[in-house]
Amino acid sequence: MQTQSNKKLLVRLCGFVLAMFAFGFALVPLYDVFCDLTGINGRSVQRADINTQTLVDTSRVIRVEFVTFDKTGQPSEFIARAPSVEVHPGEMKNVSFHVTNPLNEAVSVRAIPSVSPGQGSLYLNKTECFCFNQQALAANETTEFKLRFFVDKALPEEIKVLTLAYTLYPISEQTLANAL
Template identity: 40%
Template sequence: MRNKSKIKRTTLSLVFFTVLMFGFGYALVPLYDVFCKLTGINGKTQRVVELENQQSHPSDRWVKVRFDANINGDLPWTLKPKVRNIKVQPGKFYEATYIVHNNFSGDVVGQAVPSVSPSVASLYFMKSECFCFVNQLLKAGETQEMLVRFEVDKDLPEGVEDITLSYTFFRVNPDNS
């Protein structure tokens, strides 16, 4: 066999490349999140710390925010917004309440996942407080009011008149314990 050491070198570099590409597959996971966050493609809402001075000069535009609620199949809960939609002024904080009820005879932990459409609006949908930030525990038969505090950014592009904020609740604890 010719050039044994050259063969070894080529082989090792190809094996290294293979391992690298395996890692690249995993690197796609954070890359995908970053990409979606930067472009707002995924409808992921933005989180802000509320600042008092932001509230002082709301724009004179009005946009409609609709509230939508979904329950993933495994979760024995009902979820609905207290009001279906409100008119908001960009640059001002508002509160909305969802009513959640546990139909099950046991404690269940759920997690809400938000989504905003149209997806361009998601970059300008700021939340300072949300029940979706943490897991929620509901005791057997319990009903709770859950709060979300949000602001639509003043830079919201022209033409967006209508924003839908949608929540889907998923079950976190797998069984009834």
């Protein structure tokens, strides 16, 4: 009788452990979805379906500054071609980022964006961004990462400057294993 109840307890505990393990895996994509929907953590809401050409507010000018950080641990180069651009709310802008892989081996990197002030992230809409996916760089490759964005004309009047910061992280098999 005691062994049977111990077996039931063991099965329940193992089920609980598996459920917690699955929940841990589900947290990352759930957090990403939550951040995308709310704009929290500097992630901007992506609304590429908006026809921005009819929404340009030429009476205002917003300066969007670009800051880059390289956390790859290598002497690579990751900089915005222009440190800032001026944009009318609703106007589509294209920006390039210069990236160099100085290593004699291919690497994969991921750029994580952050917008300041945080409230401004709700109004910075990226329609095309290298940060959407991990990027592969061949050995000794120099390339351009592209960003296409617009600032929603509903941006509060008191916000005149937005700072878009990208931090470049290496993605390796070990990094992916640790994330899982």
